[in-house]
């Protein structure tokens with residue numbers, strides 16, 4: 001099976017590549033290694049992947065259709081998992097352009113190359129943010145996604161509808177995965193867990209929006225990766241071969257409680273800067289994972305406390321703190 005993972009130097013792409021390589025599959029990875037966050041972390045992930053014999057890497061930007069297509073033709077790719085994107089809700093408020101380039105133009109290129117190369121299954125990352133301020137919980141895949149609160153969410157919603165149209169017209173099997181706040185070792189420096197641990201360990205204040213009253217369905221990286229792996233060989237068989245799944249823990253936790261767990265594990269109290277609700281932020285996420293559980297072998301195996309502990313172990317070791 002020739003499998004391409006875009007965004008392989010990113011948090012989820014790295015862990016997914018590692019898992020597939022451990023299963024003795026060949027992984028062809030691409031990434032533009034942009035500097036949205038510390039590239040040291042991306043390069044470190046790449047170094048680990050490059051140790052594997054069955055891993056091949058090229059620096060390719062998905063916004064360059066020619067280069068992307070050439071690479072896919074050269075390696076006779078038949079499966080694509082698109083994780084490359086400009087991530088982050090808050091950054092999209094000040095910097096919408098990279099979201100357009102990677103998430104809209106880049107994703108259009110992924111669809112075009114899938115069409116040209118008769119891709120057997122295109123799996124792509126969407127997000128829980130597409131649900132906006134929906135207040136029916138747990139949120140299910142057919143709940144409303146018409147009111148994204150940020151441009152980031154809007155670009156991901158556009159991916160879903162673009163993919164649907166390609167599935168409908170060209171019969172490309174497409175599966176969109178709505179990830180819910182993924183966390184774990186080698187996680188992203190722009191996300192809460194990373195920032196909180198860093199600042200608490202450095203005796204600095206942590207910024208807590210909405211006075212800690214946000215609720216998030218934190219989902220551990222290994223569970224997310226298992227969810228992706230479980231559907232690779234399960235494209236939709238419908239006339240329009242398109243499907244969407246939540247990848248969530250179905251276990252919402254208030255940010256205040258999440259911070260308490262971090263404090264307990266670090267053995268240190270956080271100094272908190274309480275701030276008001278940030279523009280574009282969703283107050284609560286809580287996703288039902290019934291659909292993927294019924295469809296594939298998806299199972300949540302990691303308790304949040306244990307997941308945070310694994311992150312902290314990695315963080316202390318990596319940054320020698």
Ligand SMILES: NC(=O)c1ccc[n+]([C@@H]2O[C@H](COP(=O)([O-])OP(=O)(O)OC[C@H]3O[C@@H](n4cnc5c(N)ncnc54)[C@H](O)[C@@H]3O)[C@@H](O)[C@H]2O)c1
Nearest residue numbers: 007009010011012032034061062084085102125179181182
């Ligand atoms: N981590 C989460 O909690 C979460 C939640 C919902 C959705 N997602 C989505 O999952 C996917 C992976 O997220 P992540 O947390 O691993 O983010 P990440 O930023 O760590 O990984 C994305 C990778 O894609 C690369 N990239 C960005 N634009 C590119 C382009 N134009 N061409 C080639 N490579 C490019 C980046 O360099 C990065 O290595 C993203 O699509 C993100 O929007 C993540």
